[in-house]
Amino acid sequence: MTLKLSHKNSKFTFYSRNLLRSLTPRVIYQRRLRYLLNTLNQYDRHDIESRVNYYLKHNTPFELPTDKSVQIKRYRKKGQSAYYYDLKEFLNYFEQQQKVAYRFGDETHVEPYPFLVKARPIGDDNANAVLFKLNKVRHFNFIEDSLSFREKSDIIVWRGAAYQPNRIAFVQQYYNHPMCDVGQTNPCTPSQPWEKGFMSIADQLRYKFILCLEGNDVATNLKWAMSSNSLCMMPKPKFETWFMEGTLKAGIHYVELKDDCSDIEEKVLYYSQHPEAAEAIIANAHEHVHQFCHPQREKLIGLLVLKKYFELSGQWQPGQ
Structure with missing residues (x-):
């Protein structure tokens, strides 16, 4: 498709x-x-x-x-x-x-x-x-996702530059986890196993769960992730932009993870088994996105x- x-x-x-x-x-x-x-x-x-x-x-x-x-x-x-x-x-x-x-x-x-x-x-x-x-x-990159949540794989995806401590710790812990397809995109010397290179948005949209991790400020992928039919998962945001991240509510617009993402397996399993709960959150995320379109x-x-x-x-x- x-x-x-x-x-x-x-x-x-x-x-x-x-x-x-x-x-x-x-x-x-x-x-x-x-x-x-x-x-x-x-x-x-x-x-x-x-x-x-x-x-x-x-x-x-x-x-x-x-x-x-x-x-x-x-x-x-x-x-x-x-x-x-x-x-x-x-x-x-x-x-x-x-x-x-x-x-x-x-x-x-x-x-x-x-x-x-x-x-x-x-x-x-x-x-x-x-x-x-x-x-x-x-x-401000919003997309149209032709795959429904239930058509996607039960895996969480993330790609990005990992220079900040939170991103480094996450990618090193989960790059080889069977429920995750995560990796950093910044070049390393020498090469590291968690360096996985670029993944297009189209490829990321084949997964049910998209991780949004803040870096120097907000997570760049948050806006297109919330406009997709995948479920956004992230720690409680600390920064906000014109997108008004400070108004987003856990369990309403996104699934909140612990700051170290140590509950990621639990949350992926739960929403894989409860697609109706995931779809309700995705609908609310779309409503938030709509006001910027x-x-x-x-x-x-x-x-x-x-x-x-x-x-x-x-x-x-x-x-x-």
Whole structure:
């Protein structure tokens, strides 16, 4: 049976679109801003506002440090082009003199001032880390899975780079386990038996269970895994992105494992024997994914996050 991966992201398409955006006069973006903000009336306002407030938790004015923020007109690409273009797409809609503070990459520490970031620690003290949809070409990859859960093999799969202690310990313990098809993809010198090389998403989807392990921040495979008909298993997440991993509930959206994954055999056996329980969790995972699959709605939320950011930092005037 053929597996369809119709939502696999194309880097060529991503960069081509951003090249076209760079050729569009700024005045056109600014004229469209008011129209796009007015489309809020087409959606559930409470739902949109709750997501905006989740990403930007501040509700009182704040100041941006002069030496840590940059005017939009001085925003330049300095490596990490996917991050640059993802933010640039939205900055195009705002005034050139407005300033933002941001940080690209996998760092997750929280600064003493509000800044835009891809990922942050899950918790109550992360308000200064303002989540934005960054590096989406890599992370926001949703797929269509033509295999049902019951058609798949009773095995858990994982492939990834194993540089962090949690990943190293896991792959070394389970690379040869009969219920697991796991291995690291980073080159080793000398070669190690747990080095198994690349496995495509299509091949991973032939297994009932997909392990999602955090690395420097969130698990990159979590988003496509939750859009599949396989069951996502993972330790309780410690980091979150635009995907709102902090709202995911164990036993509802995914199967929670111990931090050292020592209960992995028990959980695989249970859900292999109780497919109806697995399918209920998979359905809830699909529902969570669904809210991120509407491009115009996602664009509106991103614009509203920046609008709120500029309002609270004193850079957006009523009637603007």
